[in-house]
Each structure stands twice: as C-alpha cells, then as structure tokens.
Amino acid sequence: MHKTRYAAAAMAAVAALTLSACGGSDDSSAEGGEGGGEMIRVGIKFDQPGLGYDEGGSYSGFDVDVAKYVANELGYAENQIEFVEAPSANRENLLSNNQVDMIFATYSITDTRKETVDFAGPYFVAGQDLLVSADSDITGPEDLDGRNLCSVTGSTSAQKIKDQYPGVELVEQPGYAECVTAMGGGQIDAVTTDDIILAGLAAQPVNAGKYKVVGNTFSEENYGVGLPKGSDRCEDINAAITKMIDDGAWEEAIARNTEGADYTPNADLNPPTPAPCAS
C-alpha cells in the first residue's frame, strides 16, 4: 500500500518534469508569449547546411532565420523556441500528433499535404534539380534511365521521379546528406531535390570541388510553414513573412545563408507573396 502510493507520487513528479522539459502541453504552448516563459516548438531540418543545420546544438540556416523572425512576431523570444528535428518523412506526423507547433523545413506546399496539415506562406520558391559529379555530363532526369538516383523518403523530389521518370532507379535515404555520401562512395549517379538544398551540400568543405548542381530545374517548390490542421496562426505568420520581406531581413537572411554557395534564388519567383490562408 505504502509502496504503491510512493510509486504513484514518483510517477507524478516525473510526469511534471517531463512536461516542463518539453516546453509545456499543447494548451500552454498555444498561449503565445504573453505570459512569458512559454515555449514554441519549431520543426526544422538538422542536416541541410544553409537551410536548417545543427552545429552542435546551435541552429543555422535560412529556415531557422525565418522561423526566429516569425516566432518573434508571434511573441516568442529566441530562448522560447525549442527546435525539433523534422525529417522529410515525419513532417505531417509531427504536426498531426502535436509534437511541434510549426514547421520550417524546406516544406513544399502541396494539395496532398494540405489534406492533413495547413500551410502559411510561401516564404521561398525553389526548384527541383540534380547534383552530379563535377565532371558529369548529366543534364537532367531524362539522362538517368537505368541509373541510380538518390532522394529522400517522403519528399516531393522522390515522388516526382516515381511519377514522371519510372525508368530511373530511385534509391531513397532518410536525408540528402546520406545521398551525397552514397554518391561519394560511387553507388549513386546523381542526387535530386531542391536546388537550394543541393547548393548548400555542394558548398560544404568536405565536398569542395567534387560536385555541381546541374542548374536545370524541373519543378516549382513553394516553401510553406507547416501548421496543424485548423491552426489559427496562419494569418499572423503571413503578416510576419510579409514584414520580413518588406523590412529587408528576408534578403539579408538569403545573402547570409547562401554565402559561399554557388546559388542565386530565381528572381522571377522570389521573394513570393504569401497565399491567402485556408478558411
């Protein structure tokens, strides 16, 4: 009896600790910054240099900068943001299961994804491209029939190859960095995803001089802010994105995060205007 009661008390204490360590329940995190001390959980990539990158617990990249700006406009200081890794294949689930409040992770707005999640934005437009060896003569996916092309599970990049280039041998990995490693090992002929992601990977010191982005995009990827279905944050996020573009912080963030990478955003499509929020 005594033992049972002690165990119950211990479990309650652990539960309380777990809650505070996670930055609060859904209710508290939805309250915004007014009360002070509330956290907001933001999903980002951890392995995409220049976009979302974990440098030993400090996070950098364009997605991270947009996330910080938007969170600040929503009332959260930088130390009230908890960054959570959001790999391509897990994004919808992280939102549906209430494990994150917003996602900034090179997350393209698509009709299929809109069936399970909401999007604010877009805040950037990229295009699908190929990364190949510096001396390769591959110019597009039509050159890859019967050859090994690596992409990431749960991405629009992998889906596009399955739908439109069935003759290509698609190899799926959990992240693009794994694809580049596989290409370095010789098992892969090319890596495909958004041009800005490929440019960031190619510019990493370990890859210097080894690879090139083909520069022949074959899709339009509108990066949105992923939200749980029915979220009431879309309008405020769109207003924050518009403010970031208008005050020059968007341009500065692009310049800072693509420095040293051979990459210029498509000026016909960037910066984009956020789309009206779903009602």
Ligand code: GLU
């Ligand atoms: N933007 C594409 C997507 O949302 C590819 C990049 C990624 O996997 O994050 O699927």
